């Protein structure tokens with residue numbers, strides 16, 4: 001999982017300080033020392049760590065903390081805010097050209113995931129924002145790259161503009177833009193050539209395409225698993241091309257997180273998206289605050305909601321939300337929702353986004369599998385309608401009956417009842433938070 005190592009270390013540190021009714025300067029010192037070590041171990045740029053720790057210390061030792069009722073929590077808030085700031089603060093937007101099409105140039109080294117990301121981004125634009133992108137195969141040096149994009153186009157049922165390997169990439173890009181205008185495509189995604197290393201020829205060609213097509217965005221695709229190398233690559237591309245944003249790929253396999261935490265501070269350019277797997281729907285808009293929550297084990301509740309909202313029938317999701325808000329959410333709804341959760345994909349992925357999940361999995365070595373869902377379902381199905389609507393009537397003898405009926409134990413029934421109450425509480429908090437924020441995606 002992304003950031004696993006860092007999350008494990010930081011959460012231990014955080015736990016120690018959260019419970020403190022009084023935080024002394026020595027506590028803060030110890031905490032920042034541990035945070036510093038954790039970040040360095042996660043391969044975060046040395047200077048970035050130094051500046052960050054300095055800011056955390058300054059803020060955490062100040063009055064703000066000492067006078068607070070729950071000083072431990074205040075300190076964590078400071079750490080979270082600073083981590084969020086480090087990754088760019090606000091989620092950044094994607095450009096929308098005044099006159100369509102919006103042109104996005106995709107650049108990056110070979111193997112970083114540029115072509116795959118081009119397909120993923122097109123899919124994202126269509127699925128989330130109802131856009132109609134044209135993909136452009138401008139990597140004329142590698143026939144395999146053109147084939148790959150064409151295959152992605154077929155999978156997505158989206159058009160790909162290509163002219164084989166004999167044409168000039170600048171001409172291809174210009175012709176594709178003209179075609180997009182004619183055929184009313186609102187986005188043009190140009191998959192440019194990659195090389196194993198940065199070289200002058202590559203930069204020359206990319207600069208030429210940039211000058212000729214005046215793209216609205218230049219997205220650099222980098223492999224987060226390469227850690228500080230990704231940061232160096234981003235810095236060089238930015239120097240030469242003045243990129244507008246970064247897409248971090250393979251964050252699903254990046255247990256350290258050094259690139260994600262350093263790129264913004266080093267280049268000044270925002271991370272716009274994160275690749276979370278090889279599949280075409282595994283691209284997420286990058287939310288610094290959610291990422292910071294994930295790292296600190298506060299879960300990524302908003303991503304979970306967003307995932308639910310795209311996958312689940314929207315009307316139903318709205319109904320659920322209003323039920324949750326009004327606390328009239330029952331086991332009946334829960335059962336229905338579980339059916340939908342199952343259709344959302346592997347449980348592991350969803351669990352990773354939930355608060356405390358990292359800790360839970362690490363501590364108990366809990367194997368989260370779909371079998372657990374089956375147990376939960378069986379328990380709910382063994383309840384009467386009254387019990388599902390008002391679980392408070394479930395006394396000891398009812399619990400026994402339910403356990404027997406579902407082939408589980410009273411302890412399992414108790415656990416579910418408790419989890420359900422907690423979930424209701426969490427949902428309420430979460431919907432309140434969401435109501436208070438400007439919701440939704442940032443585009444367009």
Ligand code: GDP
Pocket residue numbers: 108109110111112113114115116117148194248249250251252253274275276277278
């Ligand atoms: P390009 O040479 O930069 O165009 O790279 P490709 O698009 O061909 O991707 C290289 C490899 O990385 C392929 O095997 C992709 O499936 C894989 N890949 C790309 N993005 C991700 C990601 O977010 N997560 C994972 N796990 N693999 C990815």
